Amino acid sequence: MVRLYSVRALLGVILGYCSLLPIASAQQAVSPAPYIWENKLIPPSPEAGALSKVDLNPTVSATGKAPFSIPLYTLAAGGIQVPVQLVYTGGNGIRVNETASNVGLGWVLDAGGVISVTVHGKPDLYNDSYRGHRSFHPALSKYPASSSGYLWCDGANPSSPVNAEHNYAEMVNEGLLDSQPDEFNLKMPGAQTAFALDSTGACYAIPHSNIRIFLKRTAADDPYFEAVDASGNHFIFDQRERTSTISRLNGSTVRPTNGGPYISGFYLSKIINPYGEEILLTYESVFYRQELGTDLEVFHFNSCLDNGSTKSITDAYTVRQQSFTAPRLTSIQAKTGRLDVIYDAQQRLDNPGTNRIAGLTVTTAAGQAVKNFVFAHSYFKTARYAVTDTATQHLYARLKLLSVQENTLPPHVFSYDTLLAVPSRLSFAQDHFGYYNGRDGNQNLIGDLSYDLHADREPDSLACRFALLRSIRYPTGGQQRITYEAPHQLTTSIKRTTYADATLNAGMDTTTQTTMVLGHTRKRSISWILPNTSTGCRSTVAIVQLPLTSTSFQFHASGTSDTTSLVMPKGTYRVTVNNRACQQDGAFISVRYDTLITSQVRLPLYGVRCKKLGFYDSNNRLVKTVSFRFKGTQANQVQPYRRQMYTTKSSPYGDVSCDWSVYMGSQVYTLGFPEAPVYYQQIEQYQDTAQTQGKTVYTYENGRDDVYKPMPGLVPTSYAWLRGQLTDVDHYVQQGGVYSPVKKTQYVYALLHDPEDFWDFQLAPKARHDLNIVGVYIRTVKNLKSLGGCNEYDYGFYKLPSVVRYLSKEIETRYASTDTFQTTKRFYVTNFEHLQPSITTQVFSPQDSASTHITYPSDLDLSSSSPDGQMAALLKLRSKGILTAPVEEIQYRQNKVVKAARFDYSAAAVPVRQKEYAARLAAPSSNFRPARISNGLFTADPSYQPDFSYDLHDRLGNPLQITASADRSNAYLWDEIEEHLLMVARNAQFSQVAATSFESTNSGRWRYDQSAGGSRRPGGRTGRWAYLLTTSSVISSEQLPADDYELSFWVQGSGIPQLQVTGGTQLAGGPNRIATAPGDWQQYRTRLHFTSVGQVSLGATGTGPSLLVDELRLHPVGAQMTTYTHEPLVGLTSQTGPDGRTSYYEYDALGRLLRVRDEQGRILSQQEYQYATQP
Structure with a gap:
């Protein structure tokens, strides 16, 4: 066999550049390379890709990766929470070409959100390339029949029926159509999903989700995304990351046809709740470059029909480089406070142009410092780092996170595996999934053994563990140690x-x-x-x-x-x-x-998995071990080496057809394969402490990806969302050396289409929630167009299925020595907009069951042009994206209604709950009529009677007054910044109460000087603040209706405030001292009688001293008031009950509740914390 090599390659599988040379005749000295398949796949940036790896699963996942996270802080506003945490994503191993994030190798700062973009073909958002996508295709003709997946034509004028299909392939090949949908991965607080764009630009979640995603445009026509969750919160992703890709082909710089600049990521910049509350994320722009690695494609000449002489063709190497103009997070700001990200002034050694995160600071809305985190780093360095020139040194170092310290507390300290060699980021010593295998002599990534210079791509169970996290020492002094093992498969x-x-x-x-x-x-x-x-x-x-x-x-x-x-x-x-x-x-x-x-x-597989976790106390004593056993090992069906060699045809000598064998060696990230190479069907978790020994068995779904035709680098139809979902959890306890079952929970899921049944191309979309977006790969097999004929194409396809899948059944079995008890819950989802269970049935026995039916706004017919008030409110809820507000809840027992409630909403700009009704049923009913809308009118069963009315709300929708059907009202006060409950008064209307501890911006229906530098003073009785009463700084209540009231307050010192009552009188003998407390505090109480609308004021006497007052409470006689104080960004600090007694809550430096005291300073309860698994 004569060896021939190509002068051009699209080398590897992505980012390839195809330099189309003219067809040479048989007499030419050098022949061109054959036409080969060109995969144009571009991965996301390191930061965006790292954020997309964050796993929301809190337990060891189905890949054997143990979750390690360090919660740092949570910002909140309007019911929205943005947790800020450090997450370790390297639990399955570090890949050779992995770039460290700005936190460190294997770590990511999970704060905010991102939509990362993996480009397939042309960038979808460039000139609206998504318009070439198809959710259905005509059946593609296949010729010859024995070699499926070819598109051909006969001469210059292809005849029917192959004309349309061939023309489609021509347009794709010439770059006029984009046949490969890009992959978008959304990560935002509390949710993750993938999605793709159809030909109209509509976003389809994979699988279908109640998170709605919209592609939008700015006034300057720049694209951005907006996601809306089921609670009506809006997430704006408009901070764009732009990427350019260039390739050096045999030393010459070329630019791939899809090289950019294109948008590779959209970062979360704003969260808005339905009431207009916002959390803002700000960024600054940085520019940096990174080498993506070297790919190689080698062509072996087999034969030509005339057996003519062949010419030598040089090996083709492609080195790829990406440059990023990327936003990096600088702050997150809510009304409660602000988090700032501090970057080191010096550029990183391993990624020039970027800076490591040096720390985080958290401040209150008033600018008060609450937390300060300091990050310490060093670098993993290869042996070649010291002897390498400065221009390439960055390839031999990777950022290492050493510790994170909060304020003056002891730090979190991290240690790593330092015994194993750290490879260069461009090393060829990679197994088939890109993990280090120690074969430093590899000269390329071609793993096919028939190639003379093939690389050893087999896994190495020891070398792949380089730089892995080995232990975490917590601020408590406790330590967690991790033991890894190589996965294997028993054959x-x-x-x-x-x-x-x-x-x-x-x-x-x-x-x-x-x-x-x-x-x-x-x-x-x-x-x-x-x-x-x-x-x-x-x-x-x-x-x-x-x-x-x-x-x-x-x-x-x-x-x-x-x-x-x-x-x-x-x-x-x-x-x-x-x-x-x-x-x-x-x-x-x-x-x-x-x-x-x-x-x-034992067949070795790829990467690593967690074998054991050891927990040690501050004295280095082992207090707990958690070990894992893995069963049902399954390697990904579609592995990168599946198509390392393929055959192709070309006509380099005029019209003479020649055969070639093409060997491919590509960086694993260019192949677009799943992140985890191995999944497990079952994981046994053993927990041993000095007191107990237990076992928990997790069983997961483990669906395989599918591929229509194994073309080189063909991305599979991914069902990754099927993998890793729990199907069974079994709990055992060890008794007498035997594990006995305690509880078993089974989960059954409904899939509203079977991927196997929908494998053929759809002739039309099935439904909005059931859509297969099809990606088609086109590869030129035979180029005859320049000779007056037409090209022959090979093709393959994959699918992006947006289908509904939900939990349909949960079976819980409890085991006892004498009996076994089982309950079954069934969930029925009938509305694919909100995806909430419309019916939940609980089966206690074959003869006994109960079910709950819940109706949501989108379950009703809201199409009338003349809606009544309730329908208008439901339309408003739906338009605001509030999908999960219940309209009616009905409980059935033995198919008869035993209880029912319905809820009315206001039709205000932001609807709020207005009334609750309860069905008054004398006996279980079989004639109950569920709520419905007919001709725009909302109707419900006549048995409904008013139960509660929500009379007043604050601007955030929090209730201020709730009245029961017996005309008894409860009043509430809320902190509009922190959104904590400040006061609840039972048997009182909102207009009849006033309460303040001078802590919050909410004055509690009292009027006083709240200006900065005003009369508030530190050193309060129940919180941090009190109020200085003078002759000029008085406190007055809001207007009060006629009634009898009780007023109480604390005063520091011997003086008593002067009371002035308008519209009523103070009863004789008050105020009376009722209690004393340390710090010279005195508590007073008096009663007031109002005969008309009036108010009460407190001030200092003209001759007496200024007075410090706190915990000022006013409510009708007979009402029961409880008040609360809170430390900003910390938690509850005091609670004063209806009897006037106060309990105080104290916290340690880690923010944990330490003790509770009474108003005399006596300890009521105290917490003692031992070492925990994650302090």
């Missing part, structure tokens, strides 16, 4: 072994004999060699079973050489070789048998 090995029962030779003119004992009846192979009879020899062989009888086994042969197989009974045999009267050597006989030995062989 059955069958080995054939031959055993000889007898072997006998006879020389010239001799006879030899032996006795053979066979212990088993079995088929045996008898082979013999005897001298040729033409020489006059009459040699014979014989096998006779002893003792010799008429039924004994006998075998005789003469004058031949042969082998036969016969079943020989067990027993004793005489074997004879007779070579008498023969002057030749070589008479021979053998009796043997073969046996198959079956054994279990």
Whole structure:
């Protein structure tokens, strides 16, 4: 075979550049390379890709990756929470070409959100390339029939029926259509999903989700995305990351056809709740570059039809580089406070142009410092780092996170595996999934063994563990240590072994004999060699079973050489070789048998998994171990080496067709394959402490990806969302050395289409929630267009299925020594907009069940042009994206209604709950009529009677007054910044109460000086603040209706505030001192009688001293008021009950509740924290 190499390549599988040279004639000195498939896949940036790896699963996942996270802080506003945490994503191993984030290798700062983009073909958002996408295709013609997946034409004018399909392939090949949808991965607080764009630009979640995603445009026509969750919160992703890609092909710089600049990521910049509350994320722009690695494609020439002479073609190497103009997070701001990200002033050694995160600061809305985090780093460095020139040193170092310290607390300290060599980021020493395998002698990534210079791509269970996290020491002094192991798969090995029962030779003119004992009846192979009879020899062989009888086994042969197989009974045999009267050597006989030995062989797989977690206290004593056993190991069906070699045709010599074998070696990230190479169907988790031993068994779904035709680098139809979902959780406790079951929970899911049934192309979309967006790969197989004909194309396709999947059943079984009890919950989802269970049924026994039916706004017909008030409110809820507000809840028992409630909403700009109704049923009813809308009118069962009314709300929708059907009202006060409850007063209307501890911006229906530098003073009785009463700084209540009231307050010192009552009088004898407390605090109480609308004021006397007052409370006589104080960004600090007694809550430096005291400072309860798994 003559070796030929290409002068151009699209090398590797993504980012390839195809330099189309003119067709050469047979007389030319150098022939062009064959036309080959060009995959245009571009990965997201390191930061965006790292954020997309964050796993929301809090337990060891189905990939064997243990979750390690360090919660730092959570910002909140309007019911929205943005957790800020450090997450370790390297639990399955670090890939050779992985770039460290600005936190460190294997770590990511999970704060905010991102939509990362993996480009397939042309960037979808460039000139609206998504318009070439198809959710259905005509059946593609296949020719020839024996080689499916080819598009061809006959001459210059292709005839029907292949014309449309061939023209489609032509347009894709010429870059006029984009046939490959890009992959978008959304990560935002509390949610993750993938999605793709159809030909109209609509976003389809994969699988279908109640998170609605919209592609939008700015006034300058720049694209951005907006996501809306089921609660109506809007997430704006408009901070764009732009990427450009260039390639150096054999030293010459070229730019791929999809090289950019294109948008590779959209970062979250704003979260808006339905009431207009916002959380803002700000960014600054940075620019940096990174090498993506070297790909190689080699062409072996096989043959041409005329067997003409061939010309040498040089190897083609492609080195790819990406440059990023990327936003990096600088702050997150809510009304409650602000988090700032501090970057180091010096550029990183491993990624020039970027800076490591040096720290985080958290401040309150008033600018008060709450938390300060300091990050310490160093670098993992290879042996070549010190001897490498400064221009390439960054390839031999990776950022390492050493510790994170909060304020003056002891730090979180991280240690890593330092015994294993750290490879260069561009090293070829990679297994098939890109993990380090220590084969530093590899010169490329071609793993096909038939290639002369092939690389060793087999996994190495030790080398792949480089730089892995080994332990975390917590601020408490406790430590968590991680032990890893290499995944493996047990396979059955069958080995054939031959055993000889007898072997006998006879020389010239001799006879030899032996006795053979066979212990088993079995088929045996008898082979013999005897001298040729033409020489006059009459040699014979014989096998006779002893003792010799008429039924004994006998075998005789003469004058031949042969082998036969016969079943020989067990027993004793005489074997004879007779070579008498023969002057030749070589008479021979053998009796043997073969046996198959079956054994279990451990087949090494890729990456690592968590084997054991050890938890140690501050004295380094082991207090708990958690170990894991993995079953049902499954490697990904579609692995990168599946298409390392393929064949192609070309016509480099005029119209002469030639065959080539193409060998491919590509960086793994260019292939677009799943992040995790191995999944497990079952994980056993063993927990051992000094007191208990337990076991939990997790069973997961483990669906495989599918591929229509294994083309080079063809991305599979991914069902990753099916993998890793829990199907069973079994809990055991060890008793007497045996694990006994305690509880079992089973989860059953409904999939509203079976991917196997929908594999063929859809002729039309099935439904809005059930859509297969199809990606088609086109590869030129034969180029005849320049010769006046037309090209022949190979094609393959994959799907992006947006289908509904939900939990349909949950079965819980509890085990006891004398009985087993089982309950079953069934969930029915009938509306694919909100995806909430419309019916939940709980089965207690075959004869006993209960179900709850819940109706949501989108379940009702809201199409009327003249809606009534309730329908208008439901329309408003739906338009605001509030999908999960219940309209009606009905409980059935034995198919009869036993309880029902419905909810009315206001039709305000932001709807709020207005009334609750309860069905007054004398007995379980079979005639109950569920709520419905007919001709724009909302109707419900006549048994409904008012239960509660929500009379007043604040601007955030929090209730201020709720009135029961018995005309008894409860009043509430809320902190509009922190959104904490400040006061609840039972048996009181909102207009009748006033309460303040002078902590919040909410004055609690009191009027006083709230200006900065005003009369508020530190050192309050119930919180941090009190109020200084002077003759000029008085406190007045809001207007109060006529009634009898009770007023109470605390005063520091011996003076008493002067009360002035308008519209009523103070009852004689007040205020009366009712309690004292440390710090010279006195508590007073008095009663007021209002005959008309009025108010009460407190001030200092003109001759007395200024007074410090706190915990000022006013409510009707007979009402029960409870008030609360909170420390900003910390938590509840005090609670004062209806009896006026206060409990105080104290926290340690880690923000954990430490103790509770009464108003005299006496300890009511105290928490003592031992080492926990994650402090």
